Amino acid sequence: MAIPKTLKEKANKAMGISAEDARITKTYLFVAFMALLIGGLLGLLQGLNRAGLLELPSWLNYYQVLTAHGLLLVVVLTAFFTIGYFYAALSHTLGGLLPIVRKMAWIGFGLKIVGFVFAVIPILMGNASVMYTFYPPMAASPWFYIGLALIVVGVWICAFGAFIQVANWRKNNKGKHVPILSFFATGVFILLFFGSLPVAIEVIVMIIPWSFGWVKTINVMVARTLFWAFGHTLVNIWYLTAVSAWYVIVPKIIGGKRWSDLLTRIVIIALVIMNITGGFHHQIIDPGISASVKFMHVFMSLAIGFPSLMTAWAMFAVFERTARKNGGKGIVGWYKKMPWGDVRFLAPFIAMLAFIPAGAGGIVQSTNQLNQVVHNTMWIVGHFHLTLGMSVVMTFFGISYWLVPYVSKRVLTPAINKLGVIQTLIWTVGMIIMSGSMHTVGLLGSPRRTSYTTYGDNATALGWDPYLLMLAVGGTLLIIGVLLQVYAVINMMFFAPKGETEFPIAEEEEGASKTPYWTERWGLWIVIMLIFVGMAYVIPLTEFIVNAPPGSPPFKTW
Numbered sequence: 001m002a003i004p005k006t007l008k009e010k011a012n013k014a015m016g017i018s019a020e021d022a023r024i025t026k027t028y029l030f031v032a033f034m035a036l037l038i039g040g041l042l043g044l045l046q047g048l049n050r051a052g053l054l055e056l057p058s059w060l061n062y063y064q065v066l067t068a069h070g071l072l073l074v075v076v077l078t079a080f081f082t083i084g085y086f087y088a089a090l091s092h093t094l095g096g097l098l099p100i101v102r103k104m105a106w107i108g109f110g111l112k113i114v115g116f117v118f119a120v121i122p123i124l125m126g127n128a129s130v131m132y133t134f135y136p137p138m139a140a141s142p143w144f145y146i147g148l149a150l151i152v153v154g155v156w157i158c159a160f161g162a163f164i165q166v167a168n169w170r171k172n173n174k175g176k177h178v179p180i181l182s183f184f185a186t187g188v189f190i191l192l193f194f195g196s197l198p199v200a201i202e203v204i205v206m207i208i209p210w211s212f213g214w215v216k217t218i219n220v221m222v223a224r225t226l227f228w229a230f231g232h233t234l235v236n237i238w239y240l241t242a243v244s245a246w247y248v249i250v251p252k253i254i255g256g257k258r259w260s261d262l263l264t265r266i267v268i269i270a271l272v273i274m275n276i277t278g279g280f281h282h283q284i285i286d287p288g289i290s291a292s293v294k295f296m297h298v299f300m301s302l303a304i305g306f307p308s309l310m311t312a313w314a315m316f317a318v319f320e321r322t323a324r325k326n327g328g329k330g331i332v333g334w335y336k337k338m339p340w341g342d343v344r345f346l347a348p349f350i351a352m353l354a355f356i357p358a359g360a361g362g363i364v365q366s367t368n369q370l371n372q373v374v375h376n377t378m379w380i381v382g383h384f385h386l387t388l389g390m391s392v393v394m395t396f397f398g399i400s401y402w403l404v405p406y407v408s409k410r411v412l413t414p415a416i417n418k419l420g421v422i423q424t425l426i427w428t429v430g431m432i433i434m435s436g437s438m439h440t441v442g443l444l445g446s447p448r449r450t451s452y453t454t455y456g457d458n459a460t461a462l463g464w465d466p467y468l469l470m471l472a473v474g475g476t477l478l479i480i481g482v483l484l485q486v487y488a489v490i491n492m493m494f495f496a497p498k499g500e501t502e503f504p505i506a507e508e509e510e511g512a513s514k515t516p517y518w519t520e521r522w523g524l525w526i527v528i529m530l531i532f533v534g535m536a537y538v539i540p541l542t543e544f545i546v547n548a549p550p551g552s553p554p555f556k557t558w
């Protein structure tokens with residue numbers, strides 16, 4: 001049994017991905033980059049509007065655009081990219097997808113697309129301008145929420161497909177460690193499943209009956225809390241996906257070795273265990289939550305800083321070691337030996353650098369007193385364009401330059417690589433300008449989620465104008481970046497020269513110590529995670545329900 005199995009795995013590695021597995025990832029990535037294209041264009045409209053340069057027509061409301069921008073980029077782009085990427089990784093490292101797993105990927109795909117159509121029609125009709133957070137008591141058409149529920153179920157089916165694939169491999173490879181990229185995938189899909197349970201309860205149990213009018217009122221605090229138990233986890237799912245490429249892919253691209261396998265696995269386990277428990281840092285201003293519970297959530301949020309610092313350390317250790325091996329000299333002179341002209345390195349490298357100010361901003365927001373200053377201002381929008389729009393998305397861009405050719409059986413040409421380098425620089429400058437002016441104008445009091453207004457020519461509001469103009473300048477550069485990136489993906493998917501592209505996975509260092517087998521005890525990690533989740537949420541949710549204020553009927557505020 002064991003011999004044909006490994007033979008099949010070897011064949012899979014040597015001959016590249018099977019056509020059926022490739023089709024899954026290719027389709028998921030295609031949808032992800034279409035979401036980037038449409039979402040980016042909507043972002044430009046918002047940016048121009050906020051700068052006072054563009055008045056939206058009466059049939060296209062600012063909040064309608066904002067809802068679509070958020071949903072396309074926060075849900076569609078990220079979910080489709082993550083699943084497409086990790087399914088390719090599972091296929092590559094575990095010897096090809098099982099037929100049942102392939103089927104689940106397609107059923108999940110169908111449900112997500114149908115769900116998206118259900119959600120988008122009410123948005124287009126102006127019946128769902130509730131933004132991607134859809135906080136009650138704002139209420140959209142029930143079909144919007146039914147669409148969201150279908151998307152979540154579609155994601156679950158993909159998560160269970162991944163679990164089946166990994167469990168099958170473990171059964172056939174008793175005592176072996178799951179290959180590192182599939183270990184990352186396991187962590188990500190566990191978080192996706194457990195993290196989306198709360199939002200599924202919010203949408204299916206609470207909001208859908210309420211928006212249909214079957215129940216009259218809703219408990220707003222419970223709904224918000226369930227949303228952020230999910231929303232905060234989602235953020236860290238993106239992060240863990242990006243981090244997987246930093247640990248495993250980037251070292252290979254620069255010709256180096258991976259950092260300690262054991263410590264990498266510990267970072268993954270720590271992120272899975274501690275993630276869901278941080279949700280209240282999005283609700284620091286919310287009433288009815290005791291200071292001690294908020295403090296605990298903030299503590300847990302900051303605890304995630306620890307594995308992040310380990311990551312930063314690990315990355316620079318790998319860079320320096322590799323550069324010195326290639327003849328790099330001096331305390332910092334070794335940086336000259338890095339492959340700066342290779343977009344597969346440059347994009348994720350800048351993404352990592354962006355995480356330094358992005359993480360620092362996150363610590364600011366998690367601090368009670370500072371949160372009062374920046375809450376619901378444009379600062380927050382600056383923050384997540386830096387974290388998601390730069391750290392995460394630029395890593396995804398970097399991945400696309402080998403993953404798209406890999407699944408399309410084509411190659412990255414020097415011309416597209418050059419285009420990618422230019423794209424990376426444009427995106428970097430655009431994001432720095434846009435996010436920088438968002439942070440600044442937020443500190444000056446400009447609110448987020450507010451279309452252009454001068455508040456009757458109030459002096460403070462007029463003082464925001466120069467920054468909002470810079471925001472639009474950054475946004476214009478970004479849309480050029482979007483167009484170049486989508487062009488590169490389409491080219492690599494359908495037009496680049498045929499050929500084999502490698503799935504780059506770095507080896508462990510020679511003489512690395514053996515990773516202990518306890519790292520594979522996912523059952524135990526899940527139990528510990530659930531204990532943490534219980535600690536964080538049982539008491540406040542019980543209080544919200546037992547001492548509930550009067551519930552709220554639905555409101556259409558737009």
Ligand code: HEM
Pocket residue numbers: 039040041043044046047050066067069070073074077131132133381384385388389393447448449450451474475476478479482
């Ligand atoms: C062409 C590039 C982009 C431009 C010009 C742009 C611009 C903007 C602007 C002006 C806002 C609204 C500010 C407000 O009124 O609150 C916004 C919101 C947002 N953007 Fe972007 N953005 C771009 C790309 C992205 C990307 C790549 C992502 C994530 C992957 C992203 C995620 C978001 C999110 C989550 C919101 C918040 C929506 C809400 O508050 O409901 N954006 N963007």
Ligand SMILES: [Cu+2]
Pocket residue numbers: 231232233235278279281282
């Ligand atoms: Cu968070």
